Amino acid sequence: MQRFSCPFCGPRDETEFFYGGEAGNERPEPAENISPVRWAQYLHMEKNEKGRAREIWVHLTCGEFFVMERDTVTHEIFKTEAFHGERT
Amino acid sequence: MTARRLDSTSEQSSAESLSFTFDGRTLKGRAGDTVASALLANGVRILGRSFKYHRPRGLWGAGAEEPNAIVDITYAGQRTPNSRATAIALQDGMEVRSVNTSPDAEKDRYGLLDRFSQFLPAGFYYKTFLWPDWHLFEPRIRAMAGLGHLDPATQPEADCPQRSAHCDLLVIGAGPAGLAAARAAAQEGRDVLLADEQDQPGGSLLHRGGVIEGQPAGQWISESLELLDGHGATRLASTTAYGIYDHNLVCLWERRRGQPDRLWRVRPQQIVIATGAIERPLVFNNNDRPGVMSADSALLYLRRHDILVGQKIVIATNNDTAYPVASALAEAGAEVVLADLRPEAQAALPDNVEVRMETSVQAVEGKASVEGVLLNGQRHEADCLLVAGGFTPSVHLHCQAKGRLHYREDILAFVPDEPVAGTSVTGAANGAFDLASVLEQGHAVGSTKGNAPQASECLSSYGIQPAWPNPKAQGRQWIDFQNDVTVKDVALAARENYRSVEHLKRYTTLGMATDQGKTSNMNGLAAMAAISGRTIPEVGTTTYRPPYVPVPLPVIAGRRRGELFSPMRRLVLENEHRAADAAFREYGPWLRPAFYGKGKPEDEIQREARQARQTVGLFDGSPLGKVEVMGPDAAALMDFNSYNTLSTLKPGRVRYGFMLNEDGVVYDDGVVLRLAEDHFIVSCSSGHVPGVVMRLEEWRQDRFDPARVVIHNSTPQWATLTTTGPRARDLIAALGLDLDLSDEARPHMSFANARYQGTPIRVARVSFTGDRSYEISIPASRAKELWAHMRKEGDKLEATLLGTEGLMILRAEKGFIVAGKDTDGYTLPMDLGMSGPRKKRTGEYVGKRSLFTEEAERSDRPALVGLTVDDDTPLATGAHAVEDGPKGLRSLGFVTSSYWSPTLERPIALALVDSGRQRIGETIEIYHLGTRQRAKVTSPCAFDPEGERLYA
Structure with a gap:
């Protein structure tokens, strides 16, 4: 059982969290100007990094989304940070 | 083997107070016995038959590593299969049954399988039973193989508690290293949790003894425990640390006398792995015979259980640890020959023991027991053969924590590399086999201050020489006792190029039994190394995974069963519904009335649906979503989140x-x-409330200014009570709400705030039935009074209570969908007939770009349609619409909802059908379980297509 640190609540068991996708996957807009390929990339093409990865997670019990940097191989957590409006 | 209890004089035999059975025979044991020691004391030699060849097997060891003494235990009405006899404390009234034997261990009818062993090599079953079909043979083969038997009548209680704990230092193993570490840390004021697998702490000190700080080992143990208790340490006996998981979570399985087992989830600051080492067998012809035992275990049975394992004992060794064993057994009255394959030993030569240097064992004679031992080619009569093949450090937990190993030639063992962050490995688990270094290492991981306890009068030499399996030797040499793997099987694997250690394991099943190869892996690696011309470190080890020992599933499941597995959500009016004879069913997490009444369910459901169309139905819709979206940016968020524009909606x-x-x-x-x-309220489907809240939150936080819009889920705070039908307005009017209910003031798709006896309520005129309907939302705490009032007024209007099933018929008559039932993972809004926003909306909204792909613009997309049939048989939900194609039947879609409509007096159905809208008026074929039925495609709405009843 991994332990993640919610930027608002502190360390909690991983079962309280839900994965929200890779960070930095900006939503391409406006729809009228977006090619099907670009849209498909946004929807489906995950980088799936081996090693250090930057991800969006949500702490289900407090409802806050945040950014977590962790190692997908060793499961080491480097940092977690709140995001405030900026699209990470 | 003629094992016996040493002090079984008439006075002492009264100590044998526990009565138990083994394969039906009644035997006696004493308090403090394990099942294994009790069987040994009774002279029982054959404890079971081996997995594959049904060879007789006896006790090998005394701990968690036991490969042979696997038994089914029935106690207090519960049968636990495949228990290790060495790890189970004997209880009065236990029924012990050997495994893989019929009728019993002594007389096993499959024993003759062993004669065909040369025809049953590794991979035999894979290679042989291919034709015509493995499944033809599987039942017989499975019946002959395998170990314990489950008792179908045994239903373990879901009563194992689970505890989470934190501590500064978790010490795993209360042997000399663990005790030294725990003492040192506790004296520094650190919060210590000490867990040990045995029922009493002390580990190897309990049988190997020694003098520590001038006191006999036993006294030092007691003093250490007092010291730990004085510092408030937590001590757990009979507790196995079976796994280290991510971020150093350690799981402990605690066995408690007279109480259910307990699971501990421990998050320590630091983990001390002081798990000791396990003695491994020597490999020679017939080395699996009952009576061949671990020398260290024989000493344990002598010192802790007063059992002498034999009278004429041969001890075979390649190291010094066998010498104290020989000495102790001779002192206890046995005739002992010590066969040491080395030219010389450093250990003191024991008295009364015949020591033969440069002597090794080639074979054991005897089938059901040891009758003789071949020493350097000469037969020597013996009733017991003890082997001391050296110790393998228990590095399992270190490796589970992703620690690495390296091979030490001086002790012929893999030991931990650098410890994993937050853990330390100490003592024998770290390759230290003499008491002085063990205490020193243990102390050092507990504290940097003070001096380690000093040891004296103990064995300080090891001097191990290789005695690995010899692939060229004659006869059958067993490596894995529990899975019946011999040196020949390893050779076969190498010949067939299963040389990688992971392939070797899976091809021969070496190390795959319930003991996970604790005694066999090293010999297996060494055999593979010798056969394939590599060194042992080149062969390497297999991956260590939790659990270290088999853990009963009820311990892991804990109390999470039934309602505690997935907590039920309950309506505030549940008692009222029960009093009205509601039949409850689960709808997602909610327990809701499916229908009311004691008649046949179909009849009650039909009655409710019919009557709700004729008079008025009362429905408890409380789980319906009430998600509030508030703030200056609420309208913008609502627009972005929804397919339909909502910013233009009027308050x-x-x-x-x-x-x-x-x-x-x-x-x-x-x-x-x-x-x-x-301020908006999203009245989403009951099952989607958490998901809707989460997606609103996600966009709020990721796209909007979170200070300008907030989401609040008020679903559980409000009960929602619905009336539907021609007399719905009459019923609401009778409640005295001081609310204008005229169609002008209160048209369809409007709502108003009002008060019910002073309590604020919201009355919404929306309809999921096509009839005039009013939903009243009231704070949950006041729902009871309102519901009772509605029931009373309803009685005057011939109202019916309406369950969820009846409501489903009413909405299907109108072609109203249930998302997820009448839609699937491909359904776009246009497929459901809602194309307006796609054409008209200019701004961004979730999913917009996906509605303009090639796929979305296909002209033959599925559409939601209605289906009618000529006869009175409703279509099966899930049945496929089909057409004949060049390759046989082709699916055009499927039936999503199907009911008998009591109002229309005919079957109705909804379906998603390719090009559905173009097919309206056509007749198509519906295929279900081999039968075909014709159905006419219609619009989804089968009832009141003009919508006149909304204002009736």
């Missing part, structure tokens, strides 16, 4: 629409109420 009004996923697929449908310019 006091209600609008129906969809929410899409980013892939354009319909996620949910429902209505939205606008309370004020900056």
Whole structure:
């Protein structure tokens, strides 16, 4: 059982969290100007990094989304940070 | 082997107070016995038959590593299969049954399988039973193989508690290293948790003894425990640390006398792995015979259980640890020959023991027991052969924590490399086999201060020489006792190129039994190394995974069963519904009335649906979503989140629409109420409330200014009570709400705030039935009074209570969908006939781009349609619409909902059918379980297509 640190609540068991996708996957807009390929990339093409990865997670019990940097191989957590409006 | 209890004089035999059975025979044991020691004391030699060849097997060891003494235990009405006899404390009244034997261990009818062993090599079953079909042979083969038997009548209670704990230092193993570490840390004021697998702490000190700080080992143990208790340490006996998981979570399995087992989840600051080492066998012809035992275990049975394992004992060794064993057994009255394959030993030569240097064992004679031992080619009569093949450090937990190993030639063992962060490995688990270094290492991981306890009068030499399996030797040499793997099987694997250690394991099943190769892996690696011309470190080890020992599933499941597995959500009016004979069913997490009444379910459901159309139905819709979206940016968020524009909705009004996923697929449908310019309520489907809250939060936090819009889920705070039908308005009017209910003031798709006896309520005129309907939302704490009032007024109007099943018929008559039932993971809003927003909306909204892909613009997309049939048989839900194609039947879609309509007096159905709208008026074929039925495609709405009843 991994332990993640919610930027608002502190360390909690991983079962309280839900994965929200890779960070930095900006939503391409406006729809009228977006090619099907670009849209498909946004929807489906995950980088799936081996090693250090930057991800969006949500702490289900407090409802806050945040950014977590962790190692997908060793499961080491480097940092977690709140995001405030900026699209990470 | 003629094992016996040493002090079984008439006075002592009264100590044998526990009565138990083994394969039906009644035997006696004493308090403090394990099942294994009790069987040994009774002279029982054959404890079971081996997995594959049904060879007789006896006790090998005394701990968690035991490969042979696997038994089914029935106690207090519960049968636990495949228990290790060495790890189970004997209880009065236990029934012990040997495994893989019929009728019993002594007389096993499959024993003759062993004669065909040369025809049953590794991979035999894989290679042989291919034709015509493995499944033809499987039942017989499975019946002959395998170990214990489950008792279908045994239903373990879900009563194992689980505890979470934190501590500064978790010490695993209360042997000399663990005790030294725990003492040192506790004296520094650190919070210590000490867990040990045995029922009493001390580990190897309990039988190997020694003098520590001038005191006999036993006294030092007691003093250490007192010291730990004085510092408030937590001590757990009979507790196995069976796994280290991510971020150093350690799971402990605690066995308690007279109470259910307990699971501990421990998050320590630091983990001390002081798990000791396990003695491994020597490999020679017939080295699996009952009576061949671990020398260290024989000493344990002598010192802790007063059992002498034999009278004429041969001890075979390649190291010094056998010398104290020989000495102790001779002192206890046995005739002992010590066969040491080395030219010389450093250990003191024991008295009364015949020591033969440069002597090794080639074979054991005897079938059901040891009758003789071949020493350097000469037969020597013996009733017991003890082997001391050296110790293998228990590095399992270190490796589970992703620690690495390296091979030490001086002790012929893999030991931990650098410890993993937050852990330390100490003592024998770290390759230290003499008491002085063990204490020193243990102390050092517990504290940097003070001096380690000093040891004296103990064995300080090891001097191990290789005695690995010899692939060229004659006869059958067993490596894995529990899975019946011999040196020949390893050679076969090498010949067939299964040389990688992971392939070797899976091809021969070496190390795959319930003991996970604790005694066999090293010999297996060494055999493979010798056969393939590599060194042992080149062969390497297999991956260590939790659990270290088999852990009963009830311990892991804990109390999470039934309602505690997935907590039920209950209606505030549940008792009222029960009093009205509601039949409850689970709808997602909610327990809701499916229908009311004691008649046949179909009849009651039909009655409710019919009567609700004729008079008025009362429905408890409380789980319906009430998600509030508030703030200056609320309208913008609502627009972005929804397929339909909501910023144009006027306060006091209600609008129906969809929410899409980013892939354009319909996620949910429902209505939205606008309370004020900056305040909306999303009335999503009951099952989608958590998901809708989460997606609103995600966009709020990722796209909007979170200070300008907030989400609040008020679903559980409000009960929602619905009336539907021609007399719905009469019923609401009778409640005295001081509310204008005229169609002008209160049209369809509007709502108003009002008061019911002083309590604020919300009355919304929306309809999921096509009939005039009013939903009253009231704070849950006041729902009871309102419901009772509605029931009373309803009685005067011939109202019916309406369960969820009846409501499903009413909505299907109107062609109203249930998202997820009448839609699937491909359904776009246009497929459901809602194309307006796609054409008209200019701004961004979730899923927009996906509605303009090639796929979305296909002209033959599926559409929601209705189906009618000529006869009175409703279509099966899930049945496929089909057409004949060049390759046989082709599916055009499927039936999503199907009911008998009591109002229309005919079957109705909804379906998703390719090019559905173009097919309206056509007849298509519906295929279900081999039968075909014809159905006419219609519009989804089968009842009141003009919508006149909304104002009737």
